[in-house]
Each structure stands twice: as C-alpha cells, then as structure tokens.
Amino acid sequence: MIAYIIAFLIFIGELYIIVYGAEYIWCIAHNQIPFVASAKRLRRAVVRTINKYYPNATSIVDIGAGYGGLARYIARNCNATVVALENMPFTITVSRIANWFARTHIQIIKCDAFEYLKSSPRFDIGVAYLGPNTNYRLAEYTKQFDMIITLDVPIDELKPTHIIDVGHGSTRYGRYKYPHKLFVYDLRK
Numbered sequence: 001m002i003a004y005i006i007a008f009l010i011f012i013g014e015l016y017i018i019v020y021g022a023e024y025i026w027c028i029a030h031n032q033i034p035f036v037a038s039a040k041r042l043r044r045a046v047v048r049t050i051n052k053y054y055p056n057a058t059s060i061v062d063i064g065a066g067y068g069g070l071a072r073y074i075a076r077n078c079n080a081t082v083v084a085l086e087n088m089p090f091t092i093t094v095s096r097i098a099n100w101f102a103r104t105h106i107q108i109i110k111c112d113a114f115e116y117l118k119s120s121p122r123f124d125i126g127v128a129y130l131g132p133n134t135n136y137r138l139a140e141y142t143k144q145f146d147m148i149i150t151l152d153v154p155i156d157e158l159k160p161t162h163i164i165d166v167g168h169g170s171t172r173y174g175r176y177k178y179p180h181k182l183f184v185y186d187l188r189k
C-alpha cells in the first residue's frame with residue numbers, strides 16, 4: 001500500500017514538472033516572464049512599503065500573480081482587497097487550489113493583465129514582478145493607479161519616488177543580475 005502511495009506521489013511530482021516546464025518554455029518562447037515566486041524578503045518589503053507609504057489603500061492588484069503567493073501575503077498583512085491577474089492556465093489552476101486552502105482569499109482573474117487593465121476599475125496600488133522585458137508597458141497605465149510598486153527592476157520610462165534596498169539576493173534576467181530592490185512610483189504627487 002505504501003509503495004502505491006509513494007509511486008502515486010512520484011507520478012504527481014513528475015506530472016507537475018512536465019506541465020510547469022511546458023508553461024515555462026511557452027513563456028520564454030513568447031517573450032513573457034514565466035512563473036517564479038518572489039522571495040519572502042521581497043514580499044515582506046512590499047508589505048512594509050504599502051503600510052508605510054499608502055496604509056489606507058483599499059484595492060491592490062498583483063499584475064502577473066503566478067500562484068498568488070505574493071497577493072495572498074499582501075492580503076494577510078494589509079487592509080485591502082487584493083486581485084491577482086494571471087494568464088497561464090496551469091499557473092492559474094495551482095493558484096485557485098492554493099486559494100481554496102488559504103486562510104486569506106484573493107480574487108483571481110484569468111486574463112492578459114495589460115488587456116484587463118485597459119478597461120478595469122482603477123486600483124490604489126499595482127504591484128508587478130515582471131522583469132525588464134515587460135515592465136516598460138506599465139508606463140502606459142499610470143492613470144489606472146495611485147501607486148505602482150515594481151520588484152527588482154524599474155520602469156525605465158518613469159522616475160521612482162522611492163527606491164527601497166531589500167538587502168541580500170537578486171533576480172537574474174538573462175545575463176544580468178538585479179539586486180533585490182523595490183521601485184515605488186507614487187502617482188498621487
């Protein structure tokens with residue numbers, strides 16, 4: 001019996017690796033950042049930043065939310081409704097399953113985030129961990145937010161109001177390493 005359970009778990013693990021790998025390759029082939037979870041250190045810094053610079057924010061959106069870990073962490077630690085936008089089917093499925101079991105729930109929307117934001121209601125804060133190939137697109141959406149926070153990579157077209165050094169660690173995009181930092185764009189000013 002135990003052997004069957006172990007074999008089943010190995011099968012599930014292998015299936016996960018295959019499907020995750022397929023989505024990962026699809027993303028790279030389509031010049032889209034694949035799902036990689038943000039580090040705990042970055043998540044803590046995001047929450048500290050929101051509670052410091054915009055404590056009364058009521059609506060926050062994670063633009064490219066992956067499994068929803070960052071979005072749920074924000075929902076647990078900030079007094080706001082959190083929406084998670086994601087377009088990859090397997091990633092969305094894992095996110096929904098994680099949401100069933102989570103203590104704090106988020107709203108998960110399957111969409112291309114940039115298409116959705118064209119006609120969505122405004123959000124107080126948009127959070128994005130999207131990398132250098134995609135971040136520039138956020139510059140066209142400043143009217144949708146009071147504040148944008150990007151993880152590790154700035155939006156080249158905008159001037160950040162605050163840059164927060166998160167300390168150890170970095171994210172690698174291609175040949176370049178980006179040390180863990182938050183770029184805050186306070187658009188109320």
Ligand SMILES: C[S@@+](CC[C@H](N)C(=O)[O-])C[C@H]1O[C@@H](n2cnc3c(N)ncnc32)[C@H](O)[C@@H]1O
Binds near residue numbers: 032033069128130134
């Ligand atoms: C690096 S992960 C970040 C996940 C999560 N925000 C976190 O910090 O843990 C980026 C995610 O954005 C998603 N993504 C990228 N471009 C997107 C788009 N245009 N619309 C929706 N999701 C997108 C990817 O599928 C991936 O899951």
